Amino acid sequence: MHKNETDMSMSALLEIANRSSTHPIINNIHQSIKILRNTETIELYWIKAHHGLLGNESADTEAKKAAALHKTPDYDNFPISYDKRLRKQDTEQAHESEYPSSTTGAHLKQWLPKLEHIKDLREKANITFELTQILTGHGYHKSYLYRFKITENDMCPCDNTCVQIIEHILKFCPQFGKQRCDHEMFCGNSRLEPYNILDLMKNKSALTSFLRLITYTYTYINTHACHPEG
Numbered sequence: 041m042h043k044n045e046t047d048m049s050m051s052a053l054l055e056i057a058n059r060s061s062t063h064p065i066i067n068n069i070h071q072s073i074k075i076l077r078n079t080e081t082i083e084l085y086w087i088k089a090h091h092g093l094l095g096n097e098s099a100d101t102e103a104k105k106a107a108a109l110h111k112t113p114d115y116d117n118f119p120i121s122y123d124k125r126l127r128k129q130d131t132e133q134a135h136e137s138e139y140p141s142s143t144t145g146a147h148l149k150q151w152l153p154k155l156e157h158i159k160d161l162r163e164k165a166n167i168t169f170e171l172t173q174i175l176t177g178h179g180y181h182k183s184y185l186y187r188f189k190i191t192e193n194d195m196c197p198c199d200n201t202c203v204q205i206i207e208h209i210l211k212f213c214p215q216f217g218k219q220r221c222d223h224e225m226f227c228g229n230s231r232l233e234p235y236n237i238l239d240l241m242k243n244k245s246a247l248t249s250f251l252r253l254i255t256y257t258y259t260y261i262n263t264h265a266c267h268p269e270g
């Protein structure tokens with residue numbers, strides 16, 4: 041077990057401690073902590089501001105900004121913020137105008153073009169962390185991690201040539217051939233498109249089969265995200 045010691049400002053700590061924080065950075069931290077907890081012990085420490093440490097004051101300013109953003113939920117945080125919003129809104133038309141225009145929105149729209157589809161999926165499936173990663177595009181596949189310079193390259197270790205994007209993982213990566221084959225066979229027999237959620241939602245078993253593929257692949261990806269060579 042490793043032990044990570046991280047010095048933090050008080051406002052950053054308070055914001056991280058707030059489990060219902062709607063800020064995207066804080067949400068990313070929550071998700072990262074959740075994953076790291078499997079293999080690491082994480083301890084967060086408060087250090088006084090103006091302590092003469094380089095970066096401390098600017099970190100504090102950023103954290104205060106994050107805390108101030110409370111009242112403007114960011115829709116990058118699918119699905120909780122969506123769900124709350126959906127429950128508040130009255131008309132379907134109002135929902136449509138709320139669909140996000142961010143990159144996350146673009147990812148999500150590819151899977152679920154309308155808000156009613158998100159609502160539908162929430163009724164039919166348990167929205168897991170792995171599923172959220174796929175739907176929002178904010179997953180621990182290397183093309184995403186590389187954008188933030190967390191990994192040294194964006195290539196999938198299966199051949200060190202293919203860029204590890206979501207599509208590669210689900211449709212092509214040989215590491216998941218068995219699971220993919222099971223899912224595609226099932227969909228073929230049911231005449232459903234294996235990677236079209238709208239189509240899969242027509243058949244409970246097909247949707248379950250897809251969720252099984254997602255859980256399997258992304259549990260693997262998440263476990264290996266910090267140790268790409270492992």
Ligand SMILES: [Zn+2]
Nearest residue numbers: 196198213214
């Ligand atoms: Zn691969």
